[in-house]
Amino acid sequence: MAEYSALSIIRNALSGNTNWKPAWRKPDPKPSYDVIIIGGGGHGLSTAYYLAKEHGIRNVAVLERGYLGSGNVGRNTTAVRSNYLLPQNIRFYEHSMKMWERLSHDLNYNVMFSQRGVLNLAHTPAQLDDYTRRGNAMRHLDADAELMDVAAIKRLMPIVDDSKTARFPIYGGLMQWRAGTARHDAVAWGYARGADRRGVDILENCEVTGFIRDGDRIAGVTTSRGEIRAKKVAVAVAGSTGHVMRMAGIDRMPIESHVLQAFVSESLKPILDTVVTFGMGHFYVSQSDKGGLVYGGDIDGYNSYAQRGNLPIVEDVMSEMAALFPSLTTVRVLRSWGGVCDMSMDGSPIITTGPLPGMYLNCGWCYGGFKATPASGWCFAHTIAKDAPHELNAPFTLDRFHRGTVIDDKGQGATPRLH
């Protein structure tokens, strides 16, 4: 198992970096495991890691249909924050934030967590009032939040158009300084390596094609690499949730799959030292360590399982960037891509036992599941190990939609595309 100490880095550098060992094994599937996790994204891998680390459950397999990190964990725009309004969300995401703050140390793997702040811009007095309320709610529950006036925003971000004649003038903003970005691939690789070294089998190119039942109970899965039995089967497949749950005979889920696009520009000198969101539409941008601007906006307005998007959103995103940063209109786009997001009806996730005996479900991450990766895996592992949720994920049930106890942070109602 590769160790990334200063000594091993020097030793490998001296031998031309040809002696590094793979960070995780490529085992063949065993006939059975204590726990199977379907989905080798951030959430599946972190769940496996915490099952082994926190609960001593090591006879675990993570089943990934493609290569590790090929889903949304490797496609997101890497923003990490806990700036929510409702207590259930603040508590959960703030727990995640605290885990991020020690994650590189915990995994002994640099996930490049950079606390450069996330700033939400307000473009009307009413929006600033709304952000003030949210900031107060956050501070009440131990998350950090600070209101910034226009002069402070201009000092932080000289390229922003702060003129009163701007199409959407800026009235101020809500800053969370401890928020920021992390290297998404490193998060997948770090959790994979950590889980593997504790005995977890990571099975790539292993697509789940059906479920094995023992009466009512889920007792395993059929896969492209054969049948695998398990005492417990956990589903963490993000945008493929509806598809996988249908294999288990559950036709209706409170989830819609939509493609979310992201863009990266050519490399520029350092011009933006924070993550910033535009309040008059949906646009967010940060600058990567390589200098590219990484940005995105709304999901495409139709359901899709395709990992590529369409032109109306491209136009939408570019026009919002031009409204905020007119000087960036000549910057060239280098690449764009898409990921399939699991949009829930209230914008909040589901981390729960069931809905069938022997099954556990993790989904509903909408635009924001990357920042949840540590807490999601930690809570899901607890839920699987104890057959009951931790108090942090107890509100995120599946039957809240049946009972009407939804957690609608934005107050948008049952319209997934608006969360």
Ligand SMILES: Cc1cc2nc3c(=O)[nH]c(=O)nc-3n(C[C@H](O)[C@H](O)[C@H](O)COP(=O)(O)OP(=O)(O)OC[C@H]3O[C@@H](n4cnc5c(N)ncnc54)[C@H](O)[C@@H]3O)c2cc1C
């Ligand atoms: C463009 C974009 C930008 C985003 N930006 C942010 C952001 O800035 N901040 C943030 O917090 N979140 C962001 N997100 C959301 C975040 O990426 C997701 O919510 C999160 O990554 C989802 O969890 P995951 O990592 O486990 O999913 P995934 O990485 O998608 O993992 C699910 C895995 O399940 C596998 N799978 C599916 N079906 C099967 C099957 N039948 N058998 C075996 N395996 C299967 C898939 O191949 C996939 O690898 C963004 C998403 C996108 C697409």
